[in-house]
Amino acid sequence: MEAFKQLVGRSTPNAAAASAAAEQDSNSSTGSQSFDESSSKTGGGKITTETTRDGSGGDVYAEHAVKRTGTWVGAVFNIMCISIGTGTMNLPSVVKRCGWFGVILFVAMAVIGWYVGVLFRRAMYSRRNRRLSSFAIVTREAFGPWGFWFATAITYLYCCGTVISWIIVSGTQITRLLGFAGVDLDDRISMTIIAIVMWIPFTLLKTLGEITVSSVFGVVTAMFTVIVLGVVSIQHKYTATYHAPGYDSAPTHRFIIGEGIPSALASISFMYAGAVAFPHIEGNMRKATQFGWMLFLSNTLVCGAYLVSAVSGYYAFGNQTLSPILNNMPNMAVVNAATILIIIHVIFAAPVMLVSANLELELALGVMAGIVGRKREFLWRFVMRTVTMGILLAISIAIPYFGQVIDLVSAISTTVVFFMVPVLCYVKLVGWRNIRVYELVLCFIIVAIGAVACVWGLIDAIKALKKAIHDGHG
16 A cells, blocks of 8 residues: 555655655665666666555566567557547548638647647656656646546546447447348447457556557558548549438538637547557657657658548538548448448557556556556456446447547547646646746647637537437437
């Protein structure tokens, strides 16, 4: 329990004083993370997790220590796997909500996402001789125990909400595909099958370093799907013989729809809000100093994929665009193949997202071999992750509305994760007096945008979800 108390910052004054004194010796009795910036450039820095030690002097959080075995290529695939998924099928409807101006927002959010990631990494290394090793620990360092628990909760909500949307779209699309073949399968059964398949790697794989191969496969399938949806959308735009169900006139397009911009920002932030996983991804990179340009490359590739999906979908279907965009598509072999691949993609991507969330929770609760032993650690992890997946499945079945769920999760959590927490942590830990004036202005603007998107987006998302429940469809 002492290690747990120290982790969340609730140690006694004497313990806190002893810890502060011990920090002066980076190689002695703390578990603070030693980091040599110059040696890290060649991958040679000695890095151990920022935590506490047990009575024997061993690192009780060694299981979560930085490994530095991955490459920047693996990091790119991890970020792309998290970002490019079922959300791309909601993007045309996001542009429908705010008009062609949404294309500008996609590019702007990619740049902001990169900038926020760079700021957050600076916050991770803001303490001398220490690397703050997770999203929650960075927040704890900035805002104390309440910040720690808030970050843990918001991380869990974001990751779990994302997976809920994946379970919903995968399950409903399986039912749709089987319907084309004359097989009548209930959405709830399809969602249950998807959840069980996701559950297996989620419970067996502990860290992100163990799932890079699945990330590569997930990215390949997602990119293929994006290309297929883009091409088919343009080839099958509105005609006299083919159009979206319920529409008997050609679609219309608008350049900008002002009232839809805040909720659109919330939805777009959902696509780039990988900050919760950045510490784990960066911690697995052999050369940590490559993180900045690696993230820029990742966001550039992700933005390109988003634009293909969003532009082609809105161009083809305009105000008739549905969410997911698959519901606008004809029954074609190539579309069905792309649908199958996107289902496979989310099965591979779900462990990346859920492992990130549960590493935070397990760290908070002290579920590690150095504290409870390897057997009990595995048992606790198995039980916690199984319960997590069961809850996500239950919510998916109870609220099976894909677009509305994404909008709700975006407004509640991703606006906070994307716009607010990383920036506020950076300003608090680095100190506003040590930050250039133009950077302070940028930080203020980013946080202000996030606040507006959070409040306005939440109001719109709740209204849309209520309407979907009342109407009985998304």
